Amino acid sequence: MLMMRYIKQRKMVEIRLFVMRKNNKNVMLIVFTLFFVFIYGVLISINYSFYKREIIDKEVNDLQTLISHSEQLLNKVGFNVLDKKHKDKNYLHKILAREANVNINSIAIIYSGKYIYSTLVGDEDRAFITPVNLGLNAKEKSNLSGRPVISFVAEVGNKTLLQVFFKKHDLTMVNKLGRAFYQIGDVKIGHNNKLIKLVNDDKVYVAKCDKYGFSLVIEYDRKTAFINFVKDSVFLLSFIFFLLFFIFFMLIKYNNVDYYVLKKALSKNEICPFIQPIVDQNKNVIGGEVLARWIKKNGEIISPLSFIPRLEKYSLIPSLTVNLLTQVFNSDLVKKSNDLILSFNLTEKCLHDEKVQQQCIKLSSRCQLILEFTESSEFENVQLTLETMQKLRAYGIQFALDDYGTGYSSLQYLNLYDFDSLKIDKSFVDTIESSELTLHIIESIVLLATKLNIKLIAEGVENIEQKETLQRLGVHKYQGFLFYKPESLDSFSMRI
Template identity: 35%
Template sequence: MNIKYIKPLSIAISLLVFFTVFGTVFTIMYQNFIHTFLTEERRISLEELRVVKEEELAFKQQFSTLAIPDENQQQALTKIVAKHKCMSSIGVIHNNYFVYSTYGKRDRKVKKGLEPGFYIKQKSMLTSNPVIYYLLHLNDKTSIRIYFKPLTLEVLDRIGEGYINFGGIQLATNNKILKNKLNIVHSRFDLDNIVTGVNIDRVSVIKLFIKRKLGYICSLSIILLVSCYLLTKKIEREFIRYQIRHHRIKPYLQPIVDRDGHIIGAEILARWITNKGELVAPYLFIPYIEQEKLTPLLTCSLLDQIYNSNVLNNAKAFKLSFNLTELCLFEPKVYALSKRLAQHCRLVLEFTESTPFIRKDTPKKMQVYRQHGVEFAIDDYGTGFSAPHYLTEYKFDYLKIDKCFIDNLNDNKEKSTHLIESIVFLAKKLNLELVAEGIETDNQAAILKTLGIRYFQGFLFYKPMYLKAFSQLIAKSDKP
């Protein structure tokens, strides 16, 4: 895969993760939000209905001998109804006849043989709507029915049309029937079996949900966005690491020649080759590798690939230069590979201008490398972090003149010549070899030769080439 596709791909993967996780968490929060309404409504409803269950013993003790209630008993029943807001009325049944009701006197026959407990009567004689009541036997001849007021599902009605399922009947606010599957007039139910539900108004519930959970939603979004950003970076980094570890980034060698055009060495450059054989421009991945501190990994890969190639055959006098940063110098694997490679060629490690030296023990570490024949160069001198003070603090063997100074020989010859002359003078005083980079014209080469520069590198002589082409080239050329 080409690196230019990895960023869009990593972003796409991160966005997919974001929306998947956000959608999942949002859905769970949304369902829990609705469940909270259902649970709260069920709690309120059960509290109202359980009133009679909790006071059943008191009813039996107070009215155990009740038959046809006298005036005092009627007042007592009325007070009970007034005390409990959920009750609408209490009816007294004696010998299977309604003999009294706090709502109004009744005298009619009722159905025999009903067990004590909660019932739904499908049609009230007064309102033609269903009614909920509790049947309690006081003695062998007398029972009471405690009628409840119509349902007020205030909690559930905030998010739609709430209802309670009493087995085969679903009742909404004011005991409105939503569903009726019963064929009997009086349907008995158990409190533990009633279920709350709601026909959700999506717009209302989402508005309410967002209003109440906005803080959580915003926090979740921020956490996920940060996580997805880090995931994007992680995917990019791991992708690059994978490419480096599997040697998808290949060493390309640009020959370095002397004044007579003889090849005396080469600089190893990193070139990314895709699966389709396309060449990825270095500016697309080198800055990222340096930024993510993957340069040691890349340097190890290039050192390893060169070591296992046939370039080293009869290359004892060849100078092979590798770009690296200060960080690479302290990587044990870079040290081990450098020590091994230095046995087969003149190994030169070039410090790039893109990162500064920050460690105080760098000179000491360079000396450890020197014990194995490794030489050092400062790349692109005069640009980036390749400042003149490095020449006093660190020991180098080569100084490479950056292409920008060479290019100016065409447009601003006099000033550029003076500048290069000063670099040549400085190099001689410090006993440094000079290599001029980026030479593209005969005129540039001629001027540089007159200034005393011995080694050259650029498209005028050779372009960077893959290992096989370089091996074939040096096989044909004279030995340096």
């Protein structure tokens, strides 16, 4: 009855722990997902801002560069025009031919308020229909074409002006953000020099160039702009997405910092083997159970109850087992005698791990190695487990069933796996003085072990009365605080 009650309580604890781990995992997944979405959104927003800024700045800089180049060109041309007293008109055509790759359509000479020559129509003698100003000009209707035009005027001598007319301006790129146009004075000129009339002032974005007195105005369309941004940035957005997804995946899988802290602790041997001695009925130390203790550089000792579940979470238990086996193998302890009994706790996953098997085989050459399994859950691969146990038995390795009587199915385990030793769980030892039922259970265990020729070890012996009762019942090997607490390899080595 007591055993059944204990098993039921233990199962309830395991269920609660499972639910807690599951809930924590779900919470962590939600947190990381929200974090992923937030970061991706922030990066998209930043890139979107750069995208808009880059398009606008490029457009403004392109026109500014064109105007600056035209200004320098007109000042250079002006001296020759004056020297030739406006007679060598072919000179302007030569200049224009050299500037074919620049967005210049034509050059005109203005003298005493009249156009006297244009590279488009040749000699002419007409006064301004509308006056021109020095610097950048825009007209809704050109005198020649009747279409909107942008030009730049520079004074090159007394009463002499040169005017350069620009070709139709291409605003294809900036139109990706909405309807774009240049505002020069009161004139609004858009893509291909189309005149812009109605503008929704509530949605405009303005980039000004104070040096030449023009503004790039965008009637911003959020939907159009974002769609074009996605089209133009699909590779970058995909790269950012997969990079963030990879980081997100690693964070979910390893919880990042905690995982690498544990990995570092293993690599630095901060998690080291402690041994709790096992004694016979005369209190002679005959061996010990190897346990893990995490001792940080500052001397802080972290409880196994804290770090073992974390190692399990990140599938690092096999690494821990290999590490402990290796540290014991390299210690002076196992160089003293091959008769020393050392037991290690193993999980099914550890048993099937090649590195664990290799290290167990190595250590078995220096001591009597016992591998302990708990019966808290059924082995998933019975056949593979039996084959692995048989393989390791060939090297003299023995197997023990830990926490006997508290787990999955004690008799089924004994029937399947042919254990060499049984360890009576502390829960029975704790109640051995107060429960007649416990006495009967232990008597049954002793009888069964005797029939099957299985050695018995009692765990958690804490007082002399427990030891004497166990000895009277036929249990002659003990482990517990009555005799020794877990101790370092060096301390244990001094007892041998």
